[in-house]
Amino acid sequence: MQEDSTFPHTVAWFDVSTPDAPRARRFYQEMFGWPVNVLDDTYSLVGDADGRPTGGIGQAGPGSPYTGIAVYFRVADVETALARAEELGGARRLEPRALPGMGRMAVFTDPDGNVVGLLSD
Structure with a gap:
């Protein structure tokens, strides 16, 4: 992507x-x-x-990182963007992981608790 x-x-x-x-x-x-x-x-x-x-x-099951709708945004690097979200008051919900054929993903919540996803190559 x-x-x-x-x-x-x-x-x-x-x-x-x-x-x-x-x-x-x-x-x-x-x-x-x-x-x-x-x-x-x-x-x-x-x-x-x-x-x-x-x-x-x-x-969603008992171990799901969130329920509801999450929007994923393209970023150059998932780890860097996730660290920046934390610096700004966000919290990790799903650690960075590889998606076969799609790159990498991670999920955080913003300071208001909204679920936000990150995707990169």
Whole structure:
């Protein structure tokens, strides 16, 4: 994922983390007409009109770092951006990790408790 030099840190992905993923999949598919690709019992990809994945719906469990909707922003380096979020009063929710074929990700909460994701190559 390349940062857009005109608009750096643009929205790159979204996740809906819910205790009832099948219900959420049905709701959002009916609400927005999203194509849904169920990967397994815990996660589904949702896409745009061309079927390209633009987000996901996941099953939240006891160890989930968050529930609700999280927006992920493109950054040059996940670790650097996560450290900066902490310097500004944010708190880590999900340590940086590799995503097969997508780069790296991490999650933090801002000082108001909003969940924010980070993605980098």
